[in-house]
Amino acid sequence: MQQIxxxxxxxxxxxxxxxxxxxxxxxxxxNVGPRPxxxxxxxxxxxxxxxxxxxxxxxxxxxxxxxRGVGLQSQKEQQMLVLSADSGPWGxxxxxxxxxxxxxxxxNSHRGQSGTWSAICVGSTAFKDQVVTxxxxxxVLEFVQERLSQSWNQARQHAVELSHTSQIESxxxxxxx
Amino acid sequence: MRIQTILIGTLATCIFLAAGGGLLIGLSPSSxxxxxxxxxxxxxxxxxxxxLHYKLxxxxxxxxxQITANEHQPRGQSGFLELDTILSTVQAxxxxxxxxxxxxxxxxxxxxxxxxxxxxxxxxxxxxxxxVRQLAGILSSFGTQIETDISQIQACGREIxxxxxxxxxxxxxxxxxxxxSARMIESISNFVDTVLEDASAANTSAQxxxxxxxxxxxxxxxxxxxxxxxxxxxxxxxxxxxxxGEHTREIxxxxxxxxxxxxxxxxxxxxxxxxxxxxxxxxxxxxxxxQEVRSLAEQSAExxxxxxxxxxxxxxxxxxxxxxxxxxxxxVQQVLKRLAKAADLLRSIDLLASDAxxxxxxxxxxxxxxxxxxxxxxxxxxxxxxxxxxxxxxxEGVRWTTKSLDKLTQQISGTVRHIIPQSQQRLTEPVRNPxxxxxxxxxxxxxxxxGNGTANAVDRISHQLDSAxxxxxxxx
Numbered sequence: 001m002q003q004i005x006x007x008x009x010x011x012x013x014x015x016x017x018x019x020x021x022x023x024x025x026x027x028x029x030x031n032v033g034p035r036p037x038x039x040x041x042x043x044x045x046x047x048x049x050x051x052x053x054x055x056x057x058x059x060x061x062x063x064x065x066x067x068r069g070v071g072l073q074s075q076k077e078q079q080m081l082v083l084s085a086d087s088g089p090w091g092x093x094x095x096x097x098x099x100x101x102x103x104x105x106x107x108n109s110h111r112g113q114s115g116t117w118s119a120i121c122v123g124s125t126a127f128k129d130q131v132v133t134x135x136x137x138x139x140v141l142e143f144v145q146e147r148l149s150q151s152w153n154q155a156r157q158h159a160v161e162l163s164h165t166s167q168i169e170s171x172x173x174x175x176x177x
Numbered sequence: 178m179r180i181q182t183i184l185i186g187t188l189a190t191c192i193f194l195a196a197g198g199g200l201l202i203g204l205s206p207s208s209x210x211x212x213x214x215x216x217x218x219x220x221x222x223x224x225x226x227x228x229l230h231y232k233l234x235x236x237x238x239x240x241x242x243q244i245t246a247n248e249h250q251p252r253g254q255s256g257f258l259e260l261d262t263i264l265s266t267v268q269a270x271x272x273x274x275x276x277x278x279x280x281x282x283x284x285x286x287x288x289x290x291x292x293x294x295x296x297x298x299x300x301x302x303x304x305x306x307x308x309v310r311q312l313a314g315i316l317s318s319f320g321t322q323i324e325t326d327i328s329q330i331q332a333c334g335r336e337i338x339x340x341x342x343x344x345x346x347x348x349x350x351x352x353x354x355x356x357x358s359a360r361m362i363e364s365i366s367n368f369v370d371t372v373l374e375d376a377s378a379a380n381t382s383a384q385x386x387x388x389x390x391x392x393x394x395x396x397x398x399x400x401x402x403x404x405x406x407x408x409x410x411x412x413x414x415x416x417x418x419x420x421x422g423e424h425t426r427e428i429x430x431x432x433x434x435x436x437x438x439x440x441x442x443x444x445x446x447x448x449x450x451x452x453x454x455x456x457x458x459x460x461x462x463x464x465x466x467x468q469e470v471r472s473l474a475e476q477s478a479e480x481x482x483x484x485x486x487x488x489x490x491x492x493x494x495x496x497x498x499x500x501x502x503x504x505x506x507x508x509v510q511q512v513l514k515r516l517a518k519a520a521d522l523l524r525s526i527d528l529l530a531s532d533a534x535x536x537x538x539x540x541x542x543x544x545x546x547x548x549x550x551x552x553x554x555x556x557x558x559x560x561x562x563x564x565x566x567x568x569x570x571x572x573e574g575v576r577w578t579t580k581s582l583d584k585l586t587q588q589i590s591g592t593v594r595h596i597i598p599q600s601q602q603r604l605t606e607p608v609r610n611p612x613x614x615x616x617x618x619x620x621x622x623x624x625x626x627x628g629n630g631t632a633n634a635v636d637r638i639s640h641q642l643d644s645a646x647x648x649x650x651x652x653x
Binding site: 011013026027029030031032033034079097099100 | 441444447448450451452454455471
């Protein structure tokens with residue numbers, strides 16, 4: 001995984017999600033674009049908005065609102081940040097990009113447990129009289145992977161239970177028959 | 178029945194019966210029946226001859242009796258036509274003889290009276306007492322008759338006078354009634370004058386109303402036309418405003434496209450900035466350019482937003498204007514409907530005013546005719562009044578005439594009363610020593626018997642009676 005030194009880069013991409021502002025280091029962003037056409041995967045968590053296809057690549061797209069725990073709203077997130085990772089690019093749906101700004105962050109002294117929201121938020125700063133929360137893209141990805149694995153495990157367990165139940169029911173049916 | 182027929186019939190019957198009886202006896206002389214029948218037939222022929230004898234004798238006796246009794250009306254028929262004809266002829270001759278005898282008697286009486294008168298005239302020289310008495314009697318009866326006539330004339334005059342009084346009173350009442358009627362008719366005429374003036378004024382007002390209604394209707398129709406033009410103008414303005422709204426909406430689409438382009442440009446510039454950041458130190462110049470591009474994109478986005486806002490404002494105002502124009506259009510439609518109703522009402526008023534004008538004109542004509550008739554009626558009443566006044570003067574003339582007649586009859590009566598006592602005195606005076614010569618002046622006084630005195634007096638009376646008769650005829 002490519003480690004990005006947040007203190008090294010002073011450029012941050014400031015964006016809005018809901019009523020809050022967030023920023024992410026500019027080097028971790030590959031490009032910014034409008035919300036693409038997404039292919040929704042069945043039986044997955046809401047955090048995975050779908051799979052996008054851009055520039056001859058398929059990559060997963062996650063919903064930042066769901067990550068934040070705000071939940072789905074009537075108005076969809078209109079823009080998407082494409083970020084680079086070792087496993088390949090991935091997308092993060094946001095409401096609006098404000099731009100690249102030079103910010104001076106105050107980093108959090110205590111970092112939360114991996115896979116939690118506190119692990120995602122790494123610092124904060126002020127921009128145009130508003131508080132901007134700095135997030136770590138790697139932590140976001142870990143958070144998402146953790147949540148998806150949990151979801152898939154639950155789904156797998158549920159499927160096993162369902163198959164076991166169906167086998168029992170079919171056996172009962174054989175014995176009965 | 179004619180005697181000849183009876184005789185021939187009776188003779189033939191007797192011959193037949195006798196011949197029959199003789200023939201029966203000759204044929205059978207020994208038969209008692211034949212003898213009986215022959216005797217019976219002979220007896221019958223004898224009885225028939227006796228009946229004929231009796232009939233002839235009775236007719237002749239009746240004729241004789243009627244001729245000898247000289248009866249004008251026949252008492253009965255003899256039974257023979259010839260005898261009845263003779264009887265009628267004899268009776269006609271007797272009637273003619275009786276008439277001639279009567280005439281002869283009258284002529285003889287007249288002759289006797291004439292002879293007696295001649296005898297008296299012959300004896301006038303010897304004795305005048307009898308003729309004077311006779312003349313006095315004639316004059317007395319004549320005077321009595323004249324007095325009776327005068328009384329009747331006076332009665333008639335009084336009746337005429339009474340009738341004249343009635344006529345005068347009736348004429349006076351009629352004159353007063355006519356005068357009263359004339360005054361009432363004049364009052365009616367004054368009322369009719371007033372009605373005529375009012376009718377003329379009403380006619381003028383109705384004409385003015387009719388003209389005003391017609392002018393108002395014309396103005397109204399012009400107003401309707403102008404309002405229709407205004408409605409068409411409003412419709413055109415609405416169409417233009419709708420077209421303007423459509424254009425602004427298209428401009429809004431274009432501005433929206435511009436906004437999208439500027440947004441994409443902004444994102445593109447942002448991506449360029451990101452790439453420059455990723456390039457590190459090598460991308461600093463590119464980052465400046467990307468920042469400028471992004472700045473321009475933001476400006477264009479801001480401008481497009483501004484334009485979009487203005488266009489939205491224009492569209493809102495256009496929609497409001499269209500709504501206002503729609504309201505105006507609806508109001509104009511309502512006004513047009515009301516104006517159409519008002520035009521219908523004005524047309525009704527026009528018709529009514531025309532009808533009222535015609536009626537008032539007719540009323541005015543009728544009132545004029547009524548006034549003319551009233552004036553003619555007043556003239557007729559005045560003529561009746563004048564005729565009544567003339568009748569009154571005629572009645573006065575009748576009264577004056579009857580007074581004159583009364584005076585005349587009094588004069589005649591006086592004259593007659595003057596004659597009658599003298600004649601009665603002469604009648605009652607005994608005849609003493611008749612004069613040798615008949616002196617008429619001594620016999621009838623100075624007034625009557627002087628020369629032609631009596632004739633003059635009778636002439637005067639006759640003249641007065643003629644005058645009275647003429648007056649009466651004139652009055653009639």
